[in-house]
Structures are given as structure tokens and as C-alpha cells.
Amino acid sequence: MLYGADYNPDQWPEEVWDEDVRLMQEAGVNIVSLGIFAWSRIQPAEDVWDFEWLDTVIGKLHAGGIAVNLATATASPPPWVSATYPETLPADESGASYWPGSRQHFAPSSPTYRRLAGELVRRLAERYAHHPAVVMWHVGNEFGCHLWMDFSDAARDAYRVWLADRYTTIAALNDAWGTSFWSQRYGSFDEIFPPRLAPYSHNPSSMLDWRRFTSDMLLECYLMERTILLEAGATQPITTNFMGPFKPADYRKWAPHMDVIADDCYPDPANPNRVRDAAFQRDLIRSLKPGVPWLLWEQATDAVNWRPANPGKKPGALMAETAQSVARGADGIMFFQWRQSRAGSEKFHSAMLPHAGTETRTWDAVTELGSRLAALPELPAPGRDAHVALVFDWENWWAVEERDHPTEIDYLALTLEWYGAFHERGIQVDVIAPEEAGLGYALVVAPALYLLRGEGADALTRFVETGGTLLTGPFTDLVDGHDQFRDGGFLTQLAPVLGVRFEDFGALAGTASSAAGVGALNSDAVAAARHAAASGTIEFALDGAVHRGRLVAESVHTTTATTVATFRSGLQAGSPALTRHSFGDGEAWYTATQPVGDGLGAVVDAVVAASGVRPVVDSLPAGVEAARRGDLVTLINHGDARAEVAIEGVDAETGAVTALVALEPQAVAFVLAPERAPAPVPGPRDAVAAH
Secondary structure (H helix, E strand, O other), rough: EEEEEEOOOHHOOOHHHHHHHHHHHHHHOOEEOOOOOOOOHHHHHHOOOOOOHHHHHHHHHHHHHEEEEEEOOOOOOOOHHHOHHHHHEEEEOOOOOOOOOEEEEEEEEOHHHHHHHHHHHHHHHHHHOOOOOOOEEEOOOOOOOOEEEEEEEEHHHHHHHHHHHOOOOOOHHHHHOOOHHOOOOOOOHHOOOOOOOOOOOOOOOHHHHHHHHHHHHHHHHHHHHHHHHHHHOOOEEOOOEOOOOOOOOOOHHHHHHHHOEEEEEOOOOOOOOHHHHHHHHHHHHHHHHOOOOOEEEEOOOOOOOOOOOOOOOOOOOHHHHHHHHHHHEEEEEEEOOOOOOOOOOOOOOOOOOOOOOOOOHHHHHHHHHHHHHHOOOOOOOOOOOOOEEEEEEEHHHHOOOOOOOOOOHHHHHHHHHHHHHHOOOOOOOEEOOOHHHHOOOOOEEEEEEEEEEHHHHHHHHHHHHOOEEEOOOOOOOOOOOOOOOEEOEEOOOOOOHHHHEEEEOOOOOHHHHHOOOOOOHHHHHHHHHHHHHHOOOOEEOOOEEEEEEOOOOOEEEEEEOOEEEEOOOOOOOOOEEEEEEEEEEEEEEEOOOOOOOHHHHHHHHHHHHHHOOOOOOOOOOOEEEEEEEOOOOEEEEOOOEEEEEEEEEOOOOOOOOOEEEEOOOOEEEEEEOOOOOOOOOOOOOOHHHHH
């Protein structure tokens, strides 16, 4: 288990470096990420290089038995870069430059920035690629974290080249973007600009490509640096730090280029859904490279500095949050940062070594954590431990949140609602692309899959045909990869699988005035429609209970499906709210609204029962989280009361045989317990896995 932090010795006098190494040993640190923001120290002027200090630091760490994850230091150019080469600066949508004084003040597509960054990486690689202390390379840092989009002239020029490579001819681009609308037809690629400040909505097809381009430019920066490292003879793993579900960068496209996935995760102590949200992030990261352990490269020991209010962690929470990462596949636990900064924007951000020193609860917590992680046995690689998959797709995220839709959809929030229902039930989930449906899963949940590529539709269809259970719902299978409707309108690919015909969306958002014009209906229907429009929810009945849905009450008609639940209010009263359809050896469920609260739980319970999926641990107490990693089951009590969990196995830390685990609040237990045989599921799972 790797254990450590970002280390920034260039921010401190050399007199403390020996103390740093001694205290790192005391805390159990065995690796540090070194020099992430050290460009100005390494290269104080264009023709001036200083590696002596870095040689000294690496030597001290190596002598102390601490490995180095060496950063390429390209995340924050020194002031001389923009002063000498202003063309490296990024711009906002009005064309105004972002200036130095912060970080990430570079245009990712700037040839000058790439040349200067490339020279820095080359010199670092030539000097340290074969140093025995260097065990890994940290490229850049949190690509795009603060600069989500760059609208500079460098981006303009690169965008035109990117589009020409993608479409070859301007006629093909005009067709893909539907530019006949609003007289947007282009005569050449040179007429195209980034989507800068405009009077109204940009073309949604162009916005989708712009987001693809933005992600690709950041990826190109990473790949440029990776190539230089390899050409210099680096054999260590190369990666960069992701940020969970980060909208600007399609991490699923990045993942194949990472030797190991690394991630930064900062749960907000004030967020009542922090456990759910962090679990989703860790499952997403694990799922990007199945079967390969990942690394938590940044978390906070206590409070951060960048939220409006920054409460600290409750006692025990650091271990609980860390265990969540280990349980879901992490083989490395690291922090930002080692020594708390004395100056700069992050001086209030907690660290392993706080300003108050070693006589602190923070120091006690990190040293205790280091000891406990070091005592763990060798951990199994994260395997195919989940039998449920949740579809989460970046291109769909970009498209479904574009403007001018029947209702506004927060795709991540909606996905987290579905994820939370499974997490609450102790059911483990992988997070996949639609094209990855299959792979031995019993159940695939695909919420709001508005943009559905043909390959994804084929995979979902094949998954159901060969015995899987599919659950999907509103705003699914509407547009192609260019954000255009296909011939035939809605559900053109999945309608045979779902057994329904889609007519209209029935958006619920709005005010009571949205119900105007329904005077032809009877008074009860008018009142129900006004209530639904005003409240933004609608009632539906399932298994004798009344539940609520939000966003939409779609008008769908069963063709070969069976109606499981019906709407009880609004304009769709009496029409299907939830359907179920046998298709091949499996079945597909469709919900015509987004269930909320108990309604969401009722729908999940129904599909779980139909699919035969079982939780990691039966009868899990409220507030207790369970996750499986091969034969290792991690139990975490996030609640405020003592809890007991019935599980037969061996305590991985003590070797004691156990049948009942008692957990105090924030306590963690690691139990070796081989997985039970999965419950029978409809259809042959081997056939599903074969695809």
C-alpha cells in the first residue's frame, strides 16, 4: 500500500528537509509526489536551469526509504513564460485573456506552451528517468481543473484543424451540425470560431464537438509529455490525477493511456450525501480500468480552504473515507499535501503535517492511518465484483445538459440518485459506458441516455437478448452522436427492446400557468395538471402504494410491454409510468418519470428482485457501507450509533474468525469472506459475458 502526499520542498528552506524525511518515516510515508508546481524553481528564466536542489531532495528521500512520484511540473508556467510569450495565455468566451497570478494560465492548444513544457519534461526525463528513487511519473496536474474551456486564438486555430481531421470536408460538417438552421452554413473551416460570446444559444451540435475538442486538447498535452518520457527511456508507470466525474474531460477516453488510474477526492463534510457521492466517484475511477488497482493521489487530512465554509472532519472520518477507497480498489492513499503551506491560496488547506505541529489530532490521525494501512495483508486486485452496472457517459453528459430542451437535466445529480438507491441497499455497482453493457452483469441501469451511439444501443440490446435486465427511463435514446434526431423520432433503437412507443415528454417543471389551455378537460384533471405543473412532481401507483416522480411525465404507449405502474395525476393519468418487457432471454424496464424518494426505492427493489442481484452483505444496518474487493469485504460505519453486521469470515487485520462484526461510529473492519454463489438470473450469464 502506497502512503504519502504531495511534497513541495521548493516552498520551504533547505533546513527543514531532513526533518521532513524523519517525520515522513514516523508517519509511515513511503512515497511522495514531488515538484508538481516547481517549474519556476527548476527554470527561473528561459535559458537558466537549476536541478541541484531537486537532486538534493531526491537524494534525501531515497536515503530515507521514501520513493518519488516525480511530477513534470508543467501545470503552472512561471511568469516569464507569459511575459515573453503572451500567445500562451488562454482566453474567456469574450476573448479576454486569463493572466498569470494563479495557476493553469496556459492555452492547452498553444504550440509555444507545448514547446516550452516539452523542453522542461525532456530535461527532467533525461536527468531522472533512471534514478532508483523515481518509481512513477506525475504528468501535469488536474488537467482543466480551473480552465474548463479556452477560447483563445490558439484554440481557434487548433479547433479548425481538429474539425478538418474529423470531417474532412466542410459539407460533411454542415450536415453533421445541421447548419441550414439559422443560416449558419459555413463555406470553409476558416469561417469557424470557438463558441465565443453570442446573443443566444449556440448550435448544440457544434457545442458537442467543442467539448470533445476541449477534452482532446487536454489529452494531447498529457500524451505529448508521456511520449517525451518514454523516448527518454522512462520505464516507470506514467499517469496524471483525475477528479472523479469531471465534466470537461472524458476520462473514459483518457483511461487507456494511463498505466494506472489516479484520482483526487475531497468529500464535503457538510454534504449529507457525501458518503454516496464519494462511493460513486471511487466506483467510477475503479471502473475506468477494470481489474487494475488505482491510486488516491489527493484527499484532505481535515478541512480544505476552497469552499464557502470549510468544516473539518469528525473523529474517525479520515479512516472511514480512506477505507472507502481501499474497499473500492485503491492501492495507494495520498494527501494534498505533506507540510501545510505558510503562504499562498492554500495556506488554510490541511496537510499531513499541520502548522500546529505533531501534538495535534491531525498528526495522530495520519500516523495511525499509516500504521493501519501498513499492517494490511496483500490486497486482491479489484475484480468483477459488481453484478450491477450503471451507465455514465461523458458525451451524453455534454449533450443532455445543453440548452433548449423540454426540461433542464442535471445528469450527474440524476445518476447519483440512481446510484444512491443501490448504495443504500449495499449492492455493489460498476460505472460503465453503454458499449460495455454485458461483461457478466445481471442488471444494467441507464438513466437519461439522451445521446445513444449505435454501438451502445447494440450492446444494450444484446445484453437483454442474452439474459440481462435493463432499466432505463426518461430522456433516453433520442439523438445520435451529432445531437440530431434520427429518422423516426424517439426511441428509434431501443423501442423493440422496451416494447413501448414514445409520444411526448410532458415536462413537469414550471409554474401553475403551465397548465393553461387544458380547459377542455374535466375540472379534476385540470386541478391535477395545475398541481403537477406547480410542484414539478406527479403521482404514480406501484404495488398498491402511491409514489412521486419529477422532471417529466412522458406519454408512452405499450406495444408489447406490460404496464407495471400508472400515473395517478396530471395529463398522463391512467397511462404507463413503469413498464416491463421480455425480450430474448432477458427483460427491459422503462420508467416514464424520474422516481423520487420511496418511489425510486420501489422501482429499484422491483428490478433487483427480477434480476436476482444480491447485496454484498445481507441485512446491512443503516449507515453501514459494505464493498467487496475479491475476497475482501470492507465494512464502514458512517453512522453515529454502534452497529453490528452478521458476516462469516476472517478479520484481515487480526486473523480472528468472526461471525458478527461490531462497529463503533466511523469504525472500519476488513473481513476476508469468499463471495457467495450469485443468485440465479434470467438467461445464461456466460452468454452475456461472451459479448
